[in-house]
Amino acid sequence: MASANAIWTRMKAARLTGPRKILWAADDDLRAAGLSRQKIRYARALAEARIDYNALRSAPDAEVIATLVQVPGIGQWTAEIYAMFSLGRADVFAHGDLALQEAARLLFDLPARPKEKEMRQLAEAWSPWRSVAARILWAYYRVAKDREGIR
Incomplete structure (x- = not known):
């Protein structure tokens, strides 16, 4: 997160924060702001998508x-x-999120971290509040990893 914030700060300082500016910027300018070649490609794809x-x-x-x-x-x-x-x-769940999977393993005393398909089945019961359930699981994971000394 700190590196993303640092890149965003450099992007703002270079005035490279809008889609047109990303599309028109030289690769060297984007690299100077901290973007890798792959991130430059992705940033341009996002700018071109015109969402x-x-x-x-x-x-x-x-x-x-x-x-x-x-x-x-x-x-x-x-x-x-x-x-x-x-x-x-309120009802979106990131089934592939490793912290959510590990939190579910710990909370429900599962023998192994549930895979994405298993998480999808587990999260069905929490609809229409799956995003809320995710936040609770992330909070539980933070507490559990501190307790277990996981970093």
Whole structure:
């Protein structure tokens, strides 16, 4: 998170914060701000996607996620996290999140960390509040890892 904040600070200082500016910027300028070649490619793909973020606010969860995962560099987890935190969706769950999986293993005393499919089945019971359940599991994970000395 600290490195992302540092990159964002450098991007703002270089005035490289809008889609047009990303598309028009030289690779060297973007690299100077801290973006790797791959991140430059992903940033440009996102800028070229011309996503209507206002429309996403009222779109169904599945449509939000489907729209975002079409952009190179944005996977299922990123799209789900965006829906949960940026759009405030109440019924989205990041089934592939390792911290959620580990929290479920600890909380439910499972022999192994549940895979994505198992997490999907487990989370069904929490609908329509799966995002709330995720936040509770993340909080539980933080407490559990501190207790167990996990870093």
